[in-house]
Amino acid sequence: MIHTTLCYIMKGSQWLMLLRDKKANDINEGKWIGVGGKIQEGESPDQCIAREIQEETGLVADRVTYRGKICFYFENETEVTHVYTCKDFHGELHECDEGTLRWIDADKILSLRLWEGDRLFLGKLLDDDQRLFHLELTYDVDGNLTHVQESEETEE
Numbered sequence: 313m314i315h316t317t318l319c320y321i322m323k324g325s326q327w328l329m330l331l332r333d334k335k336a337n338d339i340n341e342g343k344w345i346g347v348g349g350k351i352q353e354g355e356s357p358d359q360c361i362a363r364e365i366q367e368e369t370g371l372v373a374d375r376v377t378y379r380g381k382i383c384f385y386f387e388n389e390t391e392v393t394h395v396y397t398c399k400d401f402h403g404e405l406h407e408c409d410e411g412t413l414r415w416i417d418a419d420k421i422l423s424l425r426l427w428e429g430d431r432l433f434l435g436k437l438l439d440d441d442q443r444l445f446h447l448e449l450t451y452d453v454d455g456n457l458t459h460v461q462e463s464e465e466t467e468e
Contacts, residue, residue, distance in 0.1 A: 327418055343427055
C-alpha cells in the first residue's frame with residue numbers, strides 16, 4: 313500500500329494544475345492532476361504536502377486545508393491519498409521535472425484530460441464543498457473506473 317498526498321493550489325479563479333508529460337513510465341502520463349507525492353517514512357501527510365508543493369512548484373504553502381481521503385484500487389496496488397487545497401502561499405513558480413505546470417481557470421478544470429474518478433472529487437472542490445470526503449475508486453487494468461464508493465470522512 314502506498315500513502316500519498318495531493319494538493320490543488322488556488323490563486324483567485326485559477327488553479328495550478330500539472331500535466332504529467334515528462335516522466336517515463338508514468339501511470340498519470342497525459343493527464344492533469346494536482347501536485348503531491350509519496351509520504352516518506354516518519355513524515356505526516358501535512359509535512360509531506362508542504363514538502364511536495366515546494367519541490368514540485370517552488371511555492372511555499374503558508375496554510376493548507378485538508379479536504380479528504382481517496383483510496384485508489386488498481387489491479388496490483390492500493391494507494392491512499394490525502395487531498396488538500398491551498399490558497400495561502402508565497403514564492404516564485406518554477407519548472408517541475410514531473411510535468412508542465414499551468415494556471416487554469418476553474419471553470420475549465422473539468423474539461424481537461426483527467427482520471428474519471430478525479431472528476432468526482434474535483435467537483436466537490438470546485439463547488440467549495442467544505443465537508444470532508446472519503447472516496448474509494450477501483451480501476452481496471454486499462455485505467456477504466458469500475459467502482460465508486462463514497463462516504464463522509466469523519467477525521468483526518
